[in-house]
Amino acid sequence: MAFRLKLVPDNTSYNFFRWQWLTFGISALAMVASVVIVLVMGLNFGIDFKGGTTIRTESPTAFEVGDYRQALNNLDLGDVSITEVFDPSFGETKHVAMVRIGSTDKTGSVTPEQLNEIKAALKTVDPEVAFPAVESVGPKVSGELVMTAFYAVGAATLGIMLYIWLRFEWQFALGAVVSILHDVLLTVGIFSLFQLKFDLTTIAALLTTLGYSVNDTVVVFDRLRENLIKFKTMPLIDVMNLTVNETLSRTIMTAVTTALALGAMMIFGGDVIRGFVFAMLWGVFVGCYSTIYVAKNIVLWLGVKRDWTKPGPKEKSDVEDIPAAFRDAP
Amino acid sequence: MLDIPLWKRLLILGIIALGLLCAMPNLFYSRVEQHNDAIAAVERNGFETPEEAEARAGWPDWLPSGLVNLGLDLRGGAHLLGEVHVQDVYKARMDALWPELRDALVAQREVVGAVRRVQAPDGQLAVEIGNPDQMAKAVEIARGLATPVTSLSGAGQSDLAVSANGSRLIVQLSDAEKAATDDRTVQQSLEIVRRRIDEVGTREPTIQRQGKDRILIQVPGIGSAEELKELIGTTARLTFNPVISRTSDANARPGMGNVLLPSMDEPGVYYVIEESPVVTGEDLTDARPSFDQNGQPSVDFRFGPSGAKRFGAYTSANIGQPFAIVLDDQVISAPVIRQAITTGSGQISGSMNVEDSTRLAVLLRAGALPAEMTFLEERTIGPELGQDSIDAGRLSSVIATVAVVAYMIASYGFFGAIASIAVIINVILILAVMSMMGATLTLPGIAGIVLTVGTAVDANVIIYERIREELRAGKRVVKAIDDGFNEAMSAIIDANVTSFIAAMVMFFLGSGPVKGFAVTLTIGLVTSVFTAIYLTRLMIVFWLQWRKPKELIL
Numbered sequence: 001m002a003f004r005l006k007l008v009p010d011n012t013s014y015n016f017f018r019w020q021w022l023t024f025g026i027s028a029l030a031m032v033a034s035v036v037i038v039l040v041m042g043l044n045f046g047i048d049f050k051g052g053t054t055i056r057t058e059s060p061t062a063f064e065v066g067d068y069r070q071a072l073n074n075l076d077l078g079d080v081s082i083t084e085v086f087d088p089s090f091g092e093t094k095h096v097a098m099v100r101i102g103s104t105d106k107t108g109s110v111t112p113e114q115l116n117e118i119k120a121a122l123k124t125v126d127p128e129v130a131f132p133a134v135e136s137v138g139p140k141v142s143g144e145l146v147m148t149a150f151y152a153v154g155a156a157t158l159g160i161m162l163y164i165w166l167r168f169e170w171q172f173a174l175g176a177v178v179s180i181l182h183d184v185l186l187t188v189g190i191f192s193l194f195q196l197k198f199d200l201t202t203i204a205a206l207l208t209t210l211g212y213s214v215n216d217t218v219v220v221f222d223r224l225r226e227n228l229i230k231f232k233t234m235p236l237i238d239v240m241n242l243t244v245n246e247t248l249s250r251t252i253m254t255a256v257t258t259a260l261a262l263g264a265m266m267i268f269g270g271d272v273i274r275g276f277v278f279a280m281l282w283g284v285f286v287g288c289y290s291t292i293y294v295a296k297n298i299v300l301w302l303g304v305k306r307d308w309t310k311p312g313p314k315e316k317s318d319v320e321d322i323p324a325a326f327r328d329a330p
Numbered sequence: 331m332l333d334i335p336l337w338k339r340l341l342i343l344g345i346i347a348l349g350l351l352c353a354m355p356n357l358f359y360s361r362v363e364q365h366n367d368a369i370a371a372v373e374r375n376g377f378e379t380p381e382e383a384e385a386r387a388g389w390p391d392w393l394p395s396g397l398v399n400l401g402l403d404l405r406g407g408a409h410l411l412g413e414v415h416v417q418d419v420y421k422a423r424m425d426a427l428w429p430e431l432r433d434a435l436v437a438q439r440e441v442v443g444a445v446r447r448v449q450a451p452d453g454q455l456a457v458e459i460g461n462p463d464q465m466a467k468a469v470e471i472a473r474g475l476a477t478p479v480t481s482l483s484g485a486g487q488s489d490l491a492v493s494a495n496g497s498r499l500i501v502q503l504s505d506a507e508k509a510a511t512d513d514r515t516v517q518q519s520l521e522i523v524r525r526r527i528d529e530v531g532t533r534e535p536t537i538q539r540q541g542k543d544r545i546l547i548q549v550p551g552i553g554s555a556e557e558l559k560e561l562i563g564t565t566a567r568l569t570f571n572p573v574i575s576r577t578s579d580a581n582a583r584p585g586m587g588n589v590l591l592p593s594m595d596e597p598g599v600y601y602v603i604e605e606s607p608v609v610t611g612e613d614l615t616d617a618r619p620s621f622d623q624n625g626q627p628s629v630d631f632r633f634g635p636s637g638a639k640r641f642g643a644y645t646s647a648n649i650g651q652p653f654a655i656v657l658d659d660q661v662i663s664a665p666v667i668r669q670a671i672t673t674g675s676g677q678i679s680g681s682m683n684v685e686d687s688t689r690l691a692v693l694l695r696a697g698a699l700p701a702e703m704t705f706l707e708e709r710t711i712g713p714e715l716g717q718d719s720i721d722a723g724r725l726s727s728v729i730a731t732v733a734v735v736a737y738m739i740a741s742y743g744f745f746g747a748i749a750s751i752a753v754i755i756n757v758i759l760i761l762a763v764m765s766m767m768g769a770t771l772t773l774p775g776i777a778g779i780v781l782t783v784g785t786a787v788d789a790n791v792i793i794y795e796r797i798r799e800e801l802r803a804g805k806r807v808v809k810a811i812d813d814g815f816n817e818a819m820s821a822i823i824d825a826n827v828t829s830f831i832a833a834m835v836m837f838f839l840g841s842g843p844v845k846g847f848a849v850t851l852t853i854g855l856v857t858s859v860f861t862a863i864y865l866t867r868l869m870i871v872f873w874l875q876w877r878k879p880k881e882l883i884l
Binding site: 003004005006010011056058089112115130131132133134135136137138140141148151152155156159160163164167200201203204207208210211212214215216218219221222223226246247249250253254256257258259260261262263264265267268269270272273276277280 | 403411413554555556559705706707708709710711712714715718719722723725726727729730731733734737738740741742743773774776777778780781783784785787788791792795798799802817820821824825826827828829830831832833834835836839840843844847848851883884
């Protein structure tokens with residue numbers, strides 16, 4: 001027999017509801033913790049959302065962040081932060097730093113004169129320094145971008161919810177939305193916890209994650225619907241367990257291929273894109289978890305229509321031996 | 331599901347062949363780019379230089395020559411988001427209306443009494459009239475000057491909103507006219523910006539209107555956003571005005587109809603000039619950088635016939651008087667008229683270097699912006715950083731593909747190899763569609779392609795897992811494969827539609843790199859459904875018909 005790599009054996013029958021209170025509790029706790037972390041530590045907003053200027057410096061010789069700071073201290077720029085950037089591809093002859101200057105006045109970013117002063121000041125400490133990227137965003141735009149980001153996440157959630165509602169049932173839609181919320185909160189939470197730069201591309205990553213996570217959930221729902229038709233008398237909880245076990249191999253398989261691809265990008269894709277890829281990679285893990293432990297638990301608690309052959313819950317005989325909690329409301 | 335008619339097989343293979351053909355130019359990126367540039371240059375200039383002929387011959391004409399555009403973050407260049415101060419135009423309109431309104435009111439002096447313009451916020455024209463009880467008549471006169479708005483949405487409405495407050499008559503643009511004016515102002519600004527950028531001849535600039543009053547400008551290959559800003563951020567409104575007096579008092583009161591403007595070169599020197607110009611930059615037909623008699627950089631200009639006539643008449647009537655050359659509310663110089671200038675040409679000199687005079691000439695040729703423009707967002711990416719990103723993106727795409735292929739083959743053997751071929755063709759199809767559409771590839775877009783490599787196999791995984799189950803249930807090979815494809819279909823469609831919704835939201839709400847990412851993601855979704863459903867199935871059907879397997883280990 002040919003060799004097959006199987007991370008999940010055939011015909012599993014794990015009971016995914018055995019620890020349902022624990023797993024769901026962990027999810028709920030993680031969500032609350034994320035909110036608390038964001039409230040306490042705040043997000044490290046990039047200039048897209050906060051306004052200001054970033055300057056990327058690149059030098060063939062090693063530098064001290066302190067020297068750079070010293071050089072800029074005399075310029076009266078307000079809030080300046082300097083971070084050194086590391087990447088395996090840089091080697092010995094490439095030293096990169098990001099200099100970020102907060103918005104100084106109402107018009108936003110630093111003026112061209114200030115920019116020249118900054119460049120000149122850095123050149124005095126490090127004559128070989130070059131400036132491969134300079135970006136500035138005024139507060140007017142950044143305010144709008146914050147709103148756009150909110151709208152984007154909201155619109156995507158709403159759109160997905162509507163679609164699932166149309167294709168399945170409202171319970172499924174609600175389950176998917178709670179798992180979206182879970183994924184979004186946990187992603188925002190980890191960005192706050194590690195103070196990673198949160199900018200427009202992070203929102204794009206968040207939306208992609210959201211699509212991926214729902215994609216995952218929908219595949220499970222699709223099978224659940226099929227099994228609900230097939231096993232009309234089986235208790236809902238058992239149908240769900242069966243469904244998750246049947247789709248487990250696929251869930252893991254896809255998570256692994258996606259993680260492999262993103263992992264390669266994370267390691268070799270360069271520092272410019274790393275935050276973006278990290279957000280997606282994290283989203284894949286969270287999304288995978290929420291598919292198995294969040295979305296369908298919601299559906300289980302809400303109960304679901306059992307007869308998919310005819311519109312409306314009419315045939316009493318099919319729902320007889322289902323616990324009352326899982327029956328449709330009359 | 332497994333009998334695929336011949337025409338369908340040919341269609342599937344045809345689409346893939348077309349995709350390969352359209353994606354191919356990207357392998358020879360610089361050669362095809364030079365070829366395309368040469369063709370564009372020949373079209374523009376009407377003749378062909380030997381270098382252009384050589385560049386054009388570098389790529390055969392009969393092959394597709396569409397390329398994936400590289401975004402600024404990959405190619406390097408400058409990005410600016412400008413906001414047009416559309417309200418500037420309201421003020422100019424009101425100032426222009428004043429003489430007309432004054433004449434109309436003065437003609438009815440015995441009814442409305444004496445008229446006097448009074449201070450009012452910008453964009454409003456306030457007039458004090460002598461007989462407040464005859465205000466109704468004044469309002470009627472002012473309304474008589476209004477014309478209908480010329481726009482689709484505002485058709486039938488008047489362009490002026492006239493109201494009265496005590497003895498004051500207040501005139502301003504109506505909302506419909508404001509909307510129409512805003513639109514025109516932004517259109518004009520867009521056109522002027524385009525002309526200015528074309529004048530300096532950079533390649534493939536993106537100049538787009540964004541929202542109500544914004545203009546997005548992306549110029550690949552330019553050194554910095556500062557350079558670009560100097561070129562397009564200057565209003566470049568040139569006027570020639572009569573000089574009333576020269577003073578060093580910054581707070582001097584210029585009097586009604588006059589303005590106090592600073593000198594550009596001499597600090598602390600101010601000129602009081604008449605606000606309405608004799609001639610303006612709009613009357614210019616040409617402007618060239620040159621040198622004056624002292625060898626200093628200057629700009630030679632030439633008026634059109636009507637401008638030349640007015641300028642000639644004014645100079646012959648005012649010999650011995652100074653007049654001011656004003657650029658964007660600064661007096662460049664105020665020479666004294668020595669003789670009538672009837673030739674219609676002249677020279678602007680002041681303290682400028684060769685770069686300044688060259689730029690001023692470009693600005694004067696392209697025309698003035700109708701309103702001031704400020705910049706809300708500026709980004710400069712160096713070409714080296716872009717190249718680094720391309721290299722890193724390329725390396726990580728290859729590694730990601732190899733990893734996914736290896737994992738798929740380890741998991742599904744021969745079927746895994748089929749899925750891998752489908753994934754690689756999928757990436758090629760993404761590039762082909764982007765080349766045909768002329769879509770822009772950004773760094774997040776590359777990440778989108780890499781992500782697609784990971785998720786595109788998902789559809790195959792769903793199908794294969796299903797086939798495995800059917801096989802385990804004891805079905806025969808062909809039946810199991812057939813059922814596997816059939817049963818997996820609804821899951822694949824549902825799953826992709828949800829991703830599609832997220833991608834659409836990003837496309838409509840995002841900008842720049844995010845939009846590029848959404849485009850790549852959307853194209854990737856469509857092509858991956860195609861390759862997973864049609865191409866893999868076709869390959870499996872070929873295999874089934876060739877080997878007629880009795881059993882299958884998946």
